[in-house]
Amino acid sequence: xxxxxxxxxxxxxxLGLLARDxxxxxxxxxxxxxxxxxxxxSFPHALLxxxxxxxxxxxxxxxxxxxxGRRRRTFTITPAGVSAVQQWLLRPSHDSTELxxxxxxxxxxxxxxxxxxxxxxxxxxxxxxxxxxxEYEERASSQRSVRGTAGAVGQLEEWHGxxxxxxxxxxxxxxxxxxxxxxxTADDGAAPGDRRDEPLIA
Amino acid sequence: xxxxxxxxxxxxxxLGLLARDxxxxxxxxxxxxxxxxxxxxSFPHALLxxxxxxxxxxxxxxxxxxxxGRRRRTFTITPAGVSAVQQWLLRPSHDSTELxxxxxxxxxxxxxxxxxxxxxxxxxxxxxxxxxxxEYEERASSQRSVRGTAGAVGQLEEWHGxxxxxxxxxxxxxxxxxxxxxxxTADDGAAPGDRRDEPLIA
DNA sequence: GGGTACATGTAATCAGTTACATGATTTA
DNA sequence: TAAATCATGTAACTGATTACATGTACCC
Numbered sequence: 001x002x003x004x005x006x007x008x009x010x011x012x013x014x015l016g017l018l019a020r021d022x023x024x025x026x027x028x029x030x031x032x033x034x035x036x037x038x039x040x041x042s043f044p045h046a047l048l049x050x051x052x053x054x055x056x057x058x059x060x061x062x063x064x065x066x067x068x069g070r071r072r073r074t075f076t077i078t079p080a081g082v083s084a085v086q087q088w089l090l091r092p093s094h095d096s097t098e099l100x101x102x103x104x105x106x107x108x109x110x111x112x113x114x115x116x117x118x119x120x121x122x123x124x125x126x127x128x129x130x131x132x133x134x135e136y137e138e139r140a141s142s143q144r145s146v147r148g149t150a151g152a153v154g155q156l157e158e159w160h161g162x163x164x165x166x167x168x169x170x171x172x173x174x175x176x177x178x179x180x181x182x183x184x185t186a187d188d189g190a191a192p193g194d195r196r197d198e199p200l201i202a
Numbered sequence: 203x204x205x206x207x208x209x210x211x212x213x214x215x216x217l218g219l220l221a222r223d224x225x226x227x228x229x230x231x232x233x234x235x236x237x238x239x240x241x242x243x244s245f246p247h248a249l250l251x252x253x254x255x256x257x258x259x260x261x262x263x264x265x266x267x268x269x270x271g272r273r274r275r276t277f278t279i280t281p282a283g284v285s286a287v288q289q290w291l292l293r294p295s296h297d298s299t300e301l302x303x304x305x306x307x308x309x310x311x312x313x314x315x316x317x318x319x320x321x322x323x324x325x326x327x328x329x330x331x332x333x334x335x336x337e338y339e340e341r342a343s344s345q346r347s348v349r350g351t352a353g354a355v356g357q358l359e360e361w362h363g364x365x366x367x368x369x370x371x372x373x374x375x376x377x378x379x380x381x382x383x384x385x386x387t388a389d390d391g392a393a394p395g396d397r398r399d400e401p402l403i404a
Numbered sequence: 405g406g407g408t409a410c411a412t413g414t415a416a417t418c419a420g421t422t423a424c425a426t427g428a429t430t431t432a
Numbered sequence: 433t434a435a436a437t438c439a440t441g442t443a444a445c446t447g448a449t450t451a452c453a454t455g456t457a458c459c460c
Contacts, residue, residue, distance in 0.1 A: 227412085228412080228413085229410095229411060229412060229413095232412095247412090248413090248414085251412080251414080252414095274411095275412090
């Protein structure tokens, strides 16, 4: 397989799902994504309808369509597709993580607002990230309890769980970050720039 | 100011920089971004050339161009632009953080490769994130030492520092995550799915 | 004075996003 | 059977990415 013109993360997402779950409709992909990576890496459903046809054009998948009823389109990965994923798996992604946080962007510009602006932003973001963290942790504990009754889960689910674990760790870091911001901005009247670093021996 | 048609994060980035730094060329914006948010939220330079003209069309900025030499284009924020930023600052961003990590995507599909695939991915990602973390921490400590000699820095630089601090926290979380993955995959022969959760009392 | 790195910009493409639209199923 | 929700898809737009291209300053 000579280098197919650069595939995007979206391409590999779709290829990977097709490889793992077998022939799928875009809707099935959507479901799968929403339950896992979709929590912190959004792939709007239109993307998952648009990507498979691209893969077909590249010979990495094939398409069949129902003739009656919903006329669902089902996509199947080709051997070329499988080998594309496998090669990609072994090619280290040097593209670094994109951490696109609108709240952080606001904080970055907080000095352009009024004196209360930073506090408002921080309070909001703290609430948002705490909620998200809680959601992750609840999901994790419900997973665990299912496993508790049913015994060990397969390796597949375990890998799925990993992505959420990263999400959890990120949210924990985010909560810690915003809490730190909150304490620096606590209304002792001092603006963040006024304090010393390491005010206490850590 | 009636609702300008939805502005993107990029719009606010540019508006914010124009508001803070005064009239700027796209190149100046590029420099500024590269030194701060650009570390974890990429804004390719072409974007920073494309966005200001959009803002001009919306009446949020104005443009002047040198007539000789490099014919640089300089953009200035308008009062409408300033008020747009300020309103945005007070409107909580409910859009949640996008955490787009290609390495994590690979891990998610690691089971599609060979038996060694997970280990390879994990090793690579661990190296990458450790390097990035080190870079952040060195940058932070050099900042501190500058401050140590020159006294307190302005509030501006402090806010700038915040974004990098979030970057640092994220990288720490990432390193912790990949280390955890590494230890789960340590070659005791067990695949991750085979182990119990909480094998030891933590 | 020639090379190298910085500075500056545009054009073409393509991916991602929003919006729209409708068919099928479930539930009240 | 009406309402609500799930399922399925397309079209239009526009923002993001890549690639190209050239000018200017600095270094040896």
